[in-house]
Amino acid sequence: MIRQPQQQLFRFNGGVTPEYHKDQSTRVPIGVPPAPTELVIPLHQSIGGTPRPIVSVGERVLCGQRIGEADGDVSAAVHASTSGTVVAIEMRQLPHPSGLSSLCVVLQADGHNDWIACSAFDYEQATAQEIRDYLRDSGVVGLGGAVFPSHLKLNAGHQIGIDTLIINGAECEPYITCDDMLMRERATEIVRGVALMRRVLNAKAVCIGIEDNKPQAIAAMQTAVSESKEDFAVTTVPTRYPAGGAKQLIRVITGIEVPHGRRSVEYGVQCFNVATALAIYQAIALGRPLISRIVTVAGNVSNARNFEVLIGTLMKDIVALCDPLADTDRVIMGGPMMGVELASQDVPVVKATNCILLGSQKIFPPAPPEMPCIRCGECAIACPADLQPLELYWFARAKLFGKAQEYHLFDCIECGCCSYVCPSNIPLVDYYRFAKSEIWAREKEKALADEARERFEFRQFRDEREEHEKVARLAARAAAAAEAKAQSAADLAAASAGGDSGGDDATKALIAAALERARQQGGEIAPKNTGHVSAEQLAEIAQIESRRAEIREQAKPQLPPDS
């Protein structure tokens, strides 16, 4: 089925039309910054588990070499973005609103940029699991900002097939133009990536949604599609923030609303960002893992533009290329609506960095102080998730988290529309973020407490059982002793009557019983409570154990006798 570009579109409720400022950074083509000398590559760059480092300090790595191995299925590998030497694996500050640090691989570039041997991945012959593992190990994640590991989404429809594959080129946030520029300059590769994805997903139709304020990108994509002879539809969607939200775009193109907590594939739709399509193309067709991305530098700079940045390049190096103005006082990762303010520019570019936005008092004047909510309902009109932000605000502010959840706090996509329209200048999203992280923390705490309770109760139960057993054992022993006594008395009598041989037997039996007991006790010395220890921990214990055995040998005379 070929979808015409003029297909029927749907609308989502709410939304706003802020000033876009996109032309700032679309005047010059995507640039390539000078090769950095030092790269700081955080291991944790996607949703899910933190990859384990698989290189060691001092090791020479090649460009594209895996340096962090995915931890479990919900995780994605990380790779060296250039060739060089690992100089440290240590805690470095992350581009995260907290300004906290996490484990990073620090790479000293050697300037040669030697690649690993790359070869195309024959996905046609591969099983679903192999494709999944391959993409996971290529580190492909959603580049729209959510950094959800792509292999999880690509696998989902493999057997069933899906109705529509949506490629998100809407890019609705002000200032950000990385997808726009990518579509203008690399449309052919994107289209090839989309074709790959379509085959993997077995999708009936493909729709590339682009907001109508990017005519050049639309034209480029249309040309690329027609050259490729694919039947993809390039759909122009009306410009309205947040049309680039995955759920909003799915709604606009297919009319389907995917509720919170459901996956779009359950509704026969899957949505990928254009940059992700390119990354998938590079991973599958060229065998190159994800080591760079397009980053927009905009805001308070005199030369805003896009760069293709190696993951791990420090933000300040990229910013310096754009001549930031003197009154810059803030750096935001992402756009003005959903971005997060960073503590410093001394952090690496990661897979989630779509934009480095510099702020000043002039372009983003500090919000006037928060006034009381007058319940004007503007926020409810603007909310694309059809929530009642004012009620959520009230509950989050009063820390009535249960109520906030009843009012669907977790359906909030943190798009910022409500804060944008609020006449009382209430930073509504800040309250929701606060409430959400508070609720998560509490749930985690609760789970831990429940687990502790269980373990405590089990322990009590075990203690009790052991107590019972001990009592029973003692009783049994006493009974046995009494019996033995009676027996030996009888034996004695018998012996006195008929010679010594019986007494010998009794002694033997007693010794045998004692040996048996000792053996049992010996058995009990086996490590307790080791069921839930991982293999590494066991290995570690064994290692330390041997080390300590020596120490114990030396220290033996002083030690109190063990039980």
Place this chain on the structure above:
Amino acid sequence: MLEAILVMSLGAVVLGAALGYAAVKFRVEGDPLVEKIDAILPQTQCGQCSYPGCKPYATAIARGEAEINQCPPGGEEGIRKLADLLGREFKPLSAEHGVEKPKAVAVIDEQTCIGCTLCIQACPVDAIVGAAKQMHTIIADQCTGCELCLPPCPVDCITMEVLHETVDTWKWKYPVFPLHPAQVQS
């Protein structure tokens, strides 16, 4: 007169029957009080409340034998929740039972540990792995920070390490506006 009495009593009977029916039909199987209290307590099982564990303390509260402010790990928030649940007055944490501390986990210095198993016997939640004459280690995820393993250790090799905030445990802060001192509260 008679009619009035009849009508009223009829009404009373009907309504009473309806209420009774509703009480049976829509009965909510509530947690017994002890369970509810226990759900609020942090399950550290440290015994600082002077009961041998969270559940016994919960039972004592439910029976009215204990105050609600005896659990230091639960802290102020815990007391508030208990006060809410039980409709009692909030009280600050009672000093004789201890002070609220940041969450910490126990760490065994493996070089010093002699493998005496005393700490294993003390740990209420089986968070310590080891066996006689073998090195012991603590599973940080399962340690509740109760400190019960500290005193029994003959070589003092267990220390408490405060858990620091990481990117995973970091929380968005409550929006605060310095210009409005009056709004910060609430």
Place this chain on the structure above:
Amino acid sequence: MLRVLAALTPGIAAYAWFFGPGVLIQLGLASLTALLAEALMLKLRDRPIWRSVGDGSALVTAWLIALSFPSTGPWWLVVVATLAAILVAKHLYGGLGQNPFNPAMVGFALMIVAYPLMMSRWPGAGAAMDIGQAGALIFGSHSVDTVTMATPLDTLRTAMHGVETKLSVETFLQSRPDLHAAWKWIAAGYLAGGLWLLQQRIISWHMPTAFLVTLIALAGVSSAIDPSAFNGPLFELISGGAMLAAFFIVTDPVSGCTTPRGKLIFATGVALITWIIRHFGGYPDGIAFAVLLMNVAAPLIDMYTQPKVFGLKDDQGSRHD
């Protein structure tokens, strides 16, 4: 809020044109009181004064009080009502945004319960008096008994008792086409201001529409059934500040409902209760009580009329459900 004040001016102009400048004096009195009271409370509550006073919310309350009070009432009437509105109904409940009741209506209800007679000292005769006369009336020291200026409308309103009253008001208005016309113009003034607010998207269409439609429907049906006992729709619309209520009073966002369906229910409820009080109650006008009663119900209505959130609407199903 300032635009709300602007939207009130056509109505005020018509009022002053037909009934003399008394209303202007009342407006001034109420505004002054409101601003002072607001500033005082903000100071006591340690809040930034200028910004909060500047939002005009206190002025809106004051103007609504002044406009719903008889323009020739004694000066202390509006002053006390405004004080009650700002001090008690607004700030004691936590200030702007926190008040569960519409402050202006609290002031009105308080005064009509406490001084029913005073509250019915409406200007009469349709003749514009000059500012001196109005001032004398407002600031004059006559007690209730010595009021000799009782207008025919006043007499009628104070004499209101159930059904009879309506009849007499009707007959009265018929006998006084000039008064009828005056109220029509004033209502038209409010209507114009209200429509402008709608166009400015300050208020949504839900409340005024629901309120007016309900009132018209009730009046239409009841007067068709028994024309002698009930007023016709037109009378309902122009009397007792129905227009003022429709666009400026029920639309108070703070104390009303916020969900779209909630707004419809809220305004319908206000209209219904107003009509019931007007016809079966002892007070000449029931808008204040109706608004207050619905204010109490607003949180509940809001809770039950939450719009369906994204993805949970009925009109679509999951493919693999």
